Amino acid sequence: MFKDLFHKKRYATIPAERPVKRDIPEGLMNKCPKCGNIQYSKELEKNLKVCTSCGYHFRLTARERIAMTMDDGLLHEFDADMQSGDPLGFPGYAAKLEQQKAKTGMNEAVVTGTGSIDGHPVVVGVMDFHFFTGSMGSVVGEKITRAIEYARDKRLPLILFSTSGGARMQESIFSLMQMAKTSAALARFSDEGGLYISVMTDPTTGGVTASFASLGDYNLAEPGALIGFAGRIVIEQTIRQKLPDNFQTAEFNLQHGQLDKVVHRKDMRTVLAKLLDMHSMRRAE
Amino acid sequence: MMAGGLEFEKPLLELRNKIDELRKFAEERGFDFSDEIARLEAQYRQLETEMYSALTAAQKMHIARHHQRPTTLDFIQAIFTDFIELHGDRLFADDLAIVGGLAKLNGVPVTVIGHQRGKDTKDNIARFFGSPHPEGFRKALRLMRQADKFRRPIITFIDTKGAYPGDTAEERGQSEAIARNLLVMSTLRVPIVCVVIGEGGSGGALALGVGNRVLMLENAIYSVISPNGAASILWKDASRADEAAEAMKITAQDLHAFGIVEEVIPEPKGGAHRDPEGQAALVREAVWRHLQELMAMTPDELVEDRYRKFRSIGVIGSGGSDAPPDPPRKPKEPEAEEERAEPESAAGNAADESADASAAIESNAR
Numbered sequence: 001m002f003k004d005l006f007h008k009k010r011y012a013t014i015p016a017e018r019p020v021k022r023d024i025p026e027g028l029m030n031k032c033p034k035c036g037n038i039q040y041s042k043e044l045e046k047n048l049k050v051c052t053s054c055g056y057h058f059r060l061t062a063r064e065r066i067a068m069t070m071d072d073g074l075l076h077e078f079d080a081d082m083q084s085g086d087p088l089g090f091p092g093y094a095a096k097l098e099q100q101k102a103k104t105g106m107n108e109a110v111v112t113g114t115g116s117i118d119g120h121p122v123v124v125g126v127m128d129f130h131f132f133t134g135s136m137g138s139v140v141g142e143k144i145t146r147a148i149e150y151a152r153d154k155r156l157p158l159i160l161f162s163t164s165g166g167a168r169m170q171e172s173i174f175s176l177m178q179m180a181k182t183s184a185a186l187a188r189f190s191d192e193g194g195l196y197i198s199v200m201t202d203p204t205t206g207g208v209t210a211s212f213a214s215l216g217d218y219n220l221a222e223p224g225a226l227i228g229f230a231g232r233i234v235i236e237q238t239i240r241q242k243l244p245d246n247f248q249t250a251e252f253n254l255q256h257g258q259l260d261k262v263v264h265r266k267d268m269r270t271v272l273a274k275l276l277d278m279h280s281m282r283r284a285e
Numbered sequence: 286m287m288a289g290g291l292e293f294e295k296p297l298l299e300l301r302n303k304i305d306e307l308r309k310f311a312e313e314r315g316f317d318f319s320d321e322i323a324r325l326e327a328q329y330r331q332l333e334t335e336m337y338s339a340l341t342a343a344q345k346m347h348i349a350r351h352h353q354r355p356t357t358l359d360f361i362q363a364i365f366t367d368f369i370e371l372h373g374d375r376l377f378a379d380d381l382a383i384v385g386g387l388a389k390l391n392g393v394p395v396t397v398i399g400h401q402r403g404k405d406t407k408d409n410i411a412r413f414f415g416s417p418h419p420e421g422f423r424k425a426l427r428l429m430r431q432a433d434k435f436r437r438p439i440i441t442f443i444d445t446k447g448a449y450p451g452d453t454a455e456e457r458g459q460s461e462a463i464a465r466n467l468l469v470m471s472t473l474r475v476p477i478v479c480v481v482i483g484e485g486g487s488g489g490a491l492a493l494g495v496g497n498r499v500l501m502l503e504n505a506i507y508s509v510i511s512p513n514g515a516a517s518i519l520w521k522d523a524s525r526a527d528e529a530a531e532a533m534k535i536t537a538q539d540l541h542a543f544g545i546v547e548e549v550i551p552e553p554k555g556g557a558h559r560d561p562e563g564q565a566a567l568v569r570e571a572v573w574r575h576l577q578e579l580m581a582m583t584p585d586e587l588v589e590d591r592y593r594k595f596r597s598i599g600v601i602g603s604g605g606s607d608a609p610p611d612p613p614r615k616p617k618e619p620e621a622e623e624e625r626a627e628p629e630s631a632a633g634n635a636a637d638e639s640a641d642a643s644a645a646i647e648s649n650a651r
């Protein structure tokens with residue numbers, strides 16, 4: 001049956017299936033980049049990859065995020081085989097794409113699909129910084145847009161977990177236009193009463209922040225996540241001043257009114273479920 | 286005539302100087318060099334044609350950034366009548382990096398908005414070199430919503446290196462301001478014509494760029510990041526901007542070929558700054574032509590037309606042709622086993638959604 005076809009594409013929670021992780025060296029022990037605490041990898045995994053000493057939130061792969069967010073760790077994936085072209089014939093781009101695929105075992109920097117959270121059917125998109133620094137080119141834009149359209153079509157809530165270095169330079173104008181494309185799709189979804197929860201994770205910057213990531217009905221973020229438009233170095237060079245350490249952190253953004261809530265990873269599923277629950281009356285119309 | 290000549294224009298400048306000197310010499314000494322001068326003039330015209338018909342992306346970038354290039358306010362003054370500038374975002378400040386207001390185009394009231402570079406250093410500092418803060422984007426948004434309310438067409442002029450990279454800009458939500466413009470522009474029920482008159486840099490440009498029609502001047506450029514920025518990120522060397530300009534395919538001709546830009550508006554030889562008035566006439570003609578077509582459309586058609594334009598942009602290498610899977614079953618669908626007491630919960634309505642979690646996971650796992 002049709003449905004069975006997609007069961008193959010489900011992501012399971014089995015840690016052994018995970019691709020090579022760059023941020024955390026394989027092995028028994030892990031060192032926290034923030035406090036230097038050395039902890040057992042198993043302990044770290046059990047703690048949802050949050051430092052047991054200082055609470056630093058390690059960056060997750062899309063698979064890890066799906067495993068800890070979705071009911072049974074399951075996502076019925078959309079467009080799993082979609083891959084980027086090289087519309088500009090940009091020097092080195094094609095080779096770099098292949099290298100990123102080999103490194104991560106992914107086809108692109110976002111995984112989209114449908115599943116449920118605490119029983120609430122949802123459409124979910126999860127970006128992955130490990131693939132091409134989570135940059136948005138045509139494929140990321142298209143997959144996100146299709147996810148939005150699917151949510152609109154099926155009248156489901158939408159949750160996007162963002163992490164991105166920004167728009168992908170190697171597709172220049174095509175990347176830039178994905179900002180307009182995703183935002184326009186969100187406008188239609190929103191106009192019809194669609195619920196969109198944006199979750200910004202470390203780091204969310206550039207064209208992704210300046211499009212769909214900032215357009216949630218609710219904008220959430222993980223603690224300590226870097227969230228901003230321009231890069232720190234560029235800003236420091238422009239204003240000729242050193243910026244404070246907490247500049248562009250989730251907490252900084254919260255303080256400046258740019259976020260609804262900073263949510264610890266251990267509470268994320270609960271908060272999402274609560275929000276979903278509070279909007280579950282809507283779809284009756 | 287060659288005032289403000291660019292580096293690559295040097296051969297032309299040198300030839301021009303040679304002709305001028307020869308002419309002066311002939312006049313002073315009373316010689317007749319008219320044949321020689323005519324020959325050099327022909328050579329000059331040929332060189333000029335060759336050079337300007339085969340400009341590289343980097344050369345166009347330098348023309349687009351020329352300090353004498355006409356700005357948004359120059360075009361507004363030349364193209365429209367009765368311009369009334371309007372100020373402020375009603376939230377924080379008036380960002381001079383974006384100007385906007387009411388004007389008439391061939392008698393039709395329109396809202397006109399654009400990035401505004403400075404004319405000199407002092408002006409540039411006041412205008413942040415045409416790089417807006419959130420309040421600039423929010424001023425533009427306010428004016429666009431106002432246009433929507435009063436059913437006025439919107440014309441935007443794009444000319445910025447990008448949104449201002451500053452600490453206070455971040456504090457006030459630079460990202461949200463840009464994103465909001467993209468979202469709202471896509472929904473406006475009036476015609477929107479955008480013209481890239483100089484440099485279209487990044488999200489700061491696009492924030493005024495979600496139009497039914499996007500036109501570009503012949504030497505204008507439009508890219509996801511400034512070529513300088515791209516070079517410093519890609520090769521850790523901002524001085525390789527010319528190379529990045531070529532690689533990113535930033536020219537009006539490239540974007541026209543990609544179908545992202547509807548029309549390339551020709552420039553005088555050497556660039557818009559050589560004949561601002563003539564340039565303005567060409568822009569007026571093109572904008573008016575597109576506007577007339579759009580004004581014949583209904584508000585629904587305009588919104589749909591704009592959505593289609595942006596929805597279709599993107600190049601997929603392969604894949605993505607499989608139909609998406611069905612969503613997981615909602616808990617306690619009508620066909621689920623449990624009996625329901627309340628009659629009002631009959632048709633998959635609100636009561637279904639408040640099912641308890643354990644039932645949901647079970648049904649999902651099946």
Ligand SMILES: [Zn+2]
Binds near residue numbers: 033034055056
């Ligand atoms: Zn730590």
